[in-house]
Amino acid sequence: MSIEAPPARVDEVVSQALEAHSGSRGALLPILHAVQAELGHVPPSVVPVLADRLNLSTAEVHGVVTFYRDFRTTPPGRVTVRVCRAEACQAVGGQALLEHAVTSLGVARGETTPDGAVTLDEVFCLGNCALGPAVQVGDRLHGRVTPARLDALIGQTRGLGR
Numbered sequence: 037m038s039i040e041a042p043p044a045r046v047d048e049v050v051s052q053a054l055e056a057h058s059g060s061r062g063a064l065l066p067i068l069h070a071v072q073a074e075l076g077h078v079p080p081s082v083v084p085v086l087a088d089r090l091n092l093s094t095a096e097v098h099g100v101v102t103f104y105r106d107f108r109t110t111p112p113g114r115v116t117v118r119v120c121r122a123e124a125c126q127a128v129g130g131q132a133l134l135e136h137a138v139t140s141l142g143v144a145r146g147e148t149t150p151d152g153a154v155t156l157d158e159v160f161c162l163g164n165c166a167l168g169p170a171v172q173v174g175d176r177l178h179g180r181v182t183p184a185r186l187d188a189l190i191g192q193t194r195g196l197g198r
């Protein structure tokens with residue numbers, strides 16, 4: 037189970053983001069990024085708050101949150117595994133690696149395993165193109181990742197690896 041931030045923490049983060057950005061035009065995106073950077077996602081409860089404070093409709097704010105794939109509306113797992121789907125990695129098996137991860141973890145892209153351990157995501161270039169397929173596990177970048185190695189990396193993140 038992923039962990040939601042307490043409402044007081046959400047309020048604090050939203051207030052800080054509004055304070056930092058609300059004076060500028062086009063403030064919504066930087067505010068949403070700031071909220072996600074702090075909380076790991078954009079809780080649906082912040083949509084009406086931001087709409088009110090930025091003089092937008094809730095539909096407008098909701099539309100931005102759901103349009104950009106970077107924004108999550110649910111908390112991520114303890115570790116996020118990002119498989120590169122950009123061209124150079126696709127040429128050396130990136131798509132097959134992502135499909136393997138979907139099967140191995142039993143979740144679709146963007147979803148989190150039921151135990152809250154791992155969120156699977158795709159990314160479009162990790163700057164490691166010469167060593168594809170590239171995968172980011174948490175903060176660490178890995179190159180030439182095979183399906184077996186990906187399973188081992190995921191196992192390590194769950195404390196199962198050796």
Ligand code: FES
Pocket residue numbers: 120121122123124125126160161162163164165166168170
């Ligand atoms: S294309 Fe995958 S790291 Fe650049």
